[in-house]
Amino acid sequence: MLTSADLTESGLPTEETLRRYRDQGFVHLRSVLSADEVTDFRAAAEELLAKEGPATWGASEDETQVHYVEAAWRKHPELRRLALHPVVTRIAEGLAGGPLRLYGTDVLKKDPHVHLPTVVHDDEPGLPLAGLTRTLTAWIPLVDVPVDRGCLIYVPGSHRRAPEHRQVHLADFQDYRPMEEVWPAYPFSPRVSVPMRAGDVVLHDFRTVHMAGVNTDGERRLAFASVYMDSDATYRPGVQDHPVAHLTPGAPVDGDDFPLIAADPGTTP
Secondary structure: OOOOOOOOOOOEEEEEEEEEHHHHOOOEOOOOHHHHHHHHHHHHHHHHHHHHEEEEOOOOOOHHHHEEEEEEEHHHHEEEHHHHHHHHHHHHHHHHOOOOOEEEEEEEEEEOOOOOEEEEOOOHHHOOEOOOOOOOOEEEEOOHHHHHOEEEEEOHHHHHHHHHHHHOOOOOHHOOHHHHHOOOOOOHOOOEEEOOOOOEEEEEEEOEEEOOOOOOOOOOEEEEEEEEOOOOEEEEOOOOOOOOOOOOOOOOOOOOOOOOOEEEEEEOO
């Protein structure tokens, strides 16, 4: 059982942890995974990267911000175990305040002196989903990620900005507008870098503005990200909607491909 000042004895976030999450839009929890788990999950991520040949996030290979393998939980049993890890999912539902489903997962690789900074964004425009109020992402480093290895950088409280300052629906990523155009206060908003040890977890609200710097360290940055969505989310056509494009707009996003995270039988670590 994880022992942490941020969690209760039953593994739920404490009131102080909840307050930080609600105020800032993210929370960093230390040593959520054991060293043995990190070793196993890192090996699985490396194996999948070698097998799949990662896709690029960026307009071209020369403009790549990160390489990734999507739907990683469906492609390797160890990464399914990580996506549905009972400690992580219990924390996620505790922060969200309601039931969640697994929407998607990525293995994320940022090589040293190769990849560009990760663009300033929040996750809402890239989710072809409607009815979201508590969706969040768990970002788990599988290696240490100090500041100079491209750690995540958050804008505290940005998830609470006014609706007119959110870039809600994108038909295509070419429609993306710089954050300062969408939200004029962004250039004057404080930012918080979150360096992390392997096995830590940071969870952020789907509307929290974040980014990542260049990896200037000598080692690859390797991480795993899981998006946990509202259990009653529905399909809204938009960007990156290939996992749900077979559905009728407005249909629930559920079933075995999008399992309830607290009810999956294969979550025992």
